[in-house]
Amino acid sequence: MSYEEVILDHWRHPRNKGRLSQPDAAAVEANPLCGDVVRIELKTAEGKVAEARFEGEGCAISQAASSLLTELIQGKSVAEAAALTDEDLLRALGGVVRTRLSCALLPLRALRKALAGLREGTPPG
Amino acid sequence: MIEKRIRDDFPLLRRTVGGKPLVYLDSAATSLKPEAVIEAEAAFYREVGANVRRGVYELGAEATERYESARAKVAALLGAQADEVVFTRGTTEALNLAAWALGETIVEPGDEVLVTEMDHHANLLPWQELVRRKRARLSAIAVTAEGDLDLEDFRRKLSPRTRVVALPHVSNVLGTINPVPEVAAAAHEAGAVVVLDGAQSVPHMPVDVRELGADLLAFSGHKALGPTGIGVLWGKAELLRELPPLIVGGEMVREVWLTWARYDDPPARFEGGTPPIAQAVGLGAAVDYLQAIGMEEVRGHGERLTALALEGLLARPGVTVYGPKEASRRGALVALNLRGIHPHDVATLLDRQGIAIRAGHHCAQPLHRRLGIPASCRVSFHVYNTEDEVAQLLTAVDQVFQELS
Ligand SMILES: Cc1ncc(COP(=O)(O)O)c(C=O)c1O
Numbered sequence: 283m284s285y286e287e288v289i290l291d292h293w294r295h296p297r298n299k300g301r302l303s304q305p306d307a308a309a310v311e312a313n314p315l316c317g318d319v320v321r322i323e324l325k326t327a328e329g330k331v332a333e334a335r336f337e338g339e340g341c342a343i344s345q346a347a348s349s350l351l352t353e354l355i356q357g358k359s360v361a362e363a364a365a366l367t368d369e370d371l372l373r374a375l376g377g378v379v380r381t382r383l384s385c386a387l388l389p390l391r392a393l394r395k396a397l398a399g400l401r402e403g404t405p406p407g
Numbered sequence: 408m409i410e411k412r413i414r415d416d417f418p419l420l421r422r423t424v425g426g427k428p429l430v431y432l433d434s435a436a437t438s439l440k441p442e443a444v445i446e447a448e449a450a451f452y453r454e455v456g457a458n459v460r461r462g463v464y465e466l467g468a469e470a471t472e473r474y475e476s477a478r479a480k481v482a483a484l485l486g487a488q489a490d491e492v493v494f495t496r497g498t499t500e501a502l503n504l505a506a507w508a509l510g511e512t513i514v515e516p517g518d519e520v521l522v523t524e525m526d527h528h529a530n531l532l533p534w535q536e537l538v539r540r541k542r543a544r545l546s547a548i549a550v551t552a553e554g555d556l557d558l559e560d561f562r563r564k565l566s567p568r569t570r571v572v573a574l575p576h577v578s579n580v581l582g583t584i585n586p587v588p589e590v591a592a593a594a595h596e597a598g599a600v601v602v603l604d605g606a607q608s609v610p611h612m613p614v615d616v617r618e619l620g621a622d623l624l625a626f627s628g629h630k631a632l633g634p635t636g637i638g639v640l641w642g643k644a645e646l647l648r649e650l651p652p653l654i655v656g657g658e659m660v661r662e663v664w665l666t667w668a669r670y671d672d673p674p675a676r677f678e679g680g681t682p683p684i685a686q687a688v689g690l691g692a693a694v695d696y697l698q699a700i701g702m703e704e705v706r707g708h709g710e711r712l713t714a715l716a717l718e719g720l721l722a723r724p725g726v727t728v729y730g731p732k733e734a735s736r737r738g739a740l741v742a743l744n745l746r747g748i749h750p751h752d753v754a755t756l757l758d759r760q761g762i763a764i765r766a767g768h769h770c771a772q773p774l775h776r777r778l779g780i781p782a783s784c785r786v787s788f789h790v791y792n793t794e795d796e797v798a799q800l801l802t803a804v805d806q807v808f809q810e811l812s
Contacts, residue, residue, distance in 0.1 A: 284759070284810060285752075293811070316751055316767060317781020341749030342811060382755055 285342060286376035292346035297353055298335050305335075308406035309395035311388050318344040318385055322351070322392040326400065331355045331363050336389060343375075343382050348389035350374055355393065364397045366390065413700070416441040417791050427761030430796045435579055435607060435740045435787035436765055437629045440693070447692035448634055451685040459684055460658050460675075474684050477691030478674070484694050484702075485624070486615035487641055493674040494687050497638035498606040499529040501625035502573075504640055504677060505602050506533035508650035513570050513600065516542040520571045521564055521599070523585075524550040524777050525578040528770040530604040530625075534573055548574070550777060554581040554730035561590065569599045576608035576619070580771050580785065581730030582713070582737030584608070591620035600646070606630055607738050610697075610789070612706040622646050628686065632789070633693035637686035640677070647673035654679040697790075705790055709739030712788045712797055716741050719801040725808055729778060740787035742769070745804065748811050750784040756807050762800060 285293075302308075305323035312319040318340030325333040334352035338345055354374060355363040371390050372378055378386040399406060414420050417439045422429050431439060451473060457466035459474045475489070482489040495501040514520065520534045524547050538545045546564050549557040556574070565572070572594040577584050591601045603621040608614055610631035616624055623646070628637040642650070652659060652670060656679040662669040670676045697705060714734035720726045725746040731737050745753055750766035757764055765785045768775045775781065786800060 285756070316749070341751045343752070379755060382751065385751060
């Protein structure tokens with residue numbers, strides 16, 4: 283049995299969970315078929331991700347991936363955060379079974395949507 | 408005890424998953440196939456191979472014989488006449504044909520079609536399309552908190568405008584065996600046609616279409632130990648004669664002119680184009696296999712395993728089981744959730760032990776919405792499953808709790 287330790291750890295002790303009072307960017311992605319929902323919020327300063335938060339509901343993999351993702355991007359430049367690939371996140375998670383890739387990558391979709399909003403100057407959704 | 412000698416007949420049970428023996432608990436999605444079915448399908452290609460119906464040569468006649476003999480076997484299984492058995496691609500196609508044909512004949516604008524809150528999408532979307540096309544109305548019979556069809560709600564919604572009542576014989580999520588004779592009697596009194604989704608009943612229990620009192624019944628071969636790509640729409644002869652085909656073309660006509668054609672009688676009328684011949688032959692072999700065990704025995708085995716699973720699951724405080732709590736009132740499947748744990752996590756962790764279960768909405772989104780959950784886990788059984796496998800499932804459930812809570 284058993285998920286990777288990283289996944290279990292982030293699932294049991296989520297980091298950066300909650301909302302920001304005035305995010306500069308935010309977006310929600312959902313997988314309606316299984317009910318996973320993830321919201322990613324960012325505060326930026328001087329071209330950097332000053333703070334990242336997530337909120338969500340769903341399976342251990344999607345929630346652990348969200349928590350881990352906020353850690354990965356915190357302090358990075360906005361450009362670096364935008365350049366984060368699927369493989370980067372999957373590797374950081376210690377690998378994810380192929381039947382569950384859409385769960386693991388849900389927060390990354392939310393992050394990309396939030397960053398696109400930031401670029402286009404649309405107010406955080 | 409039928410399990411020992413039977414397991415040897417299913418080659419997939421010799422397979423391992425990640426080094427562990429396969430524990431296959433997803434037969435409600437599709438069943439495993441015995442050697443006899445795989446062989447019958449292959450033998451058709453090896454020994455006969457020709458197309459049906461149009462061959463003047465010997466092989467053509469043999470192909471037609473094997474195809475029609477499969478039809479006769481299905482008819483015997485259902486207590487029906489052979490000319491009442493239409494081969495389709497599966498339950499979904501059969502229900503689409505039923506909805507199309509009834510829409511063309513008996514549904515007028517303002518009429519009503521009644522479905523249920525526990526229908527599989529396959530027995531819901533064809534009716535949605537029909538009422539849209541015909542400007543009729545669709546309503547759904549409620550499901551009670553226990554997971555039964557709400558018969559009072561049914562009586563309330565049944566009206567002289569109700570043309571069709573469509574329902575599952577056995578729910579693919581709740582497991583509920585619906586009281587079809589009672590529903591059919593009331594529906595007929597109101598002048599409605601009864602369409603039964605038998606995808607989860609025909610493979611698992613004795614089904615006699617006359618006793619049930621339905622007018623049309625659909626099922627899939629692949630859930631009944633048979634091949635994929637073959638299914639059945641059974642219909643009362645008097646009704647089938649009145650219905651138009653959904654798929655037109657070769658093999659279903661008497662006479663064709665450039666501007667019009669005269670269609671054949673049922674069942675050929677509904678089987679336009681070259682049918683899945685080898686798959687029908689394989690389904691015939693599957694019916695033989697089930698009949699050799701005996702449908703009463705198939706049902707008994709499924710009920711015993713379901714009772715064991717229910718007993719074990721209901722005794723675990725963190726487990727929610729959906730549907731009736733007695734195995735005697737359900738098909739060979741149990742949907743459940745573990746408190747605080749997403750069904751996909753349960754399925755992935757069980758998969759690592761070689762235990763294959765389904766997690767999701769099982770093509771019944773409205774029912775899951777009614778239950779207030781996005782998804783559920785489902786375990787389901789067939790003749791090759793064992794009591795030991797149920798015990799392994801229960802142990803694995805405890806391990807998932809340990810790991811994720
Ligand atoms: C109750 C029910 N109806 C219909 C179907 C659809 O069957 P098929 O996909 O073989 O057409 C299924 C199975 O998926 C089912 O369980």
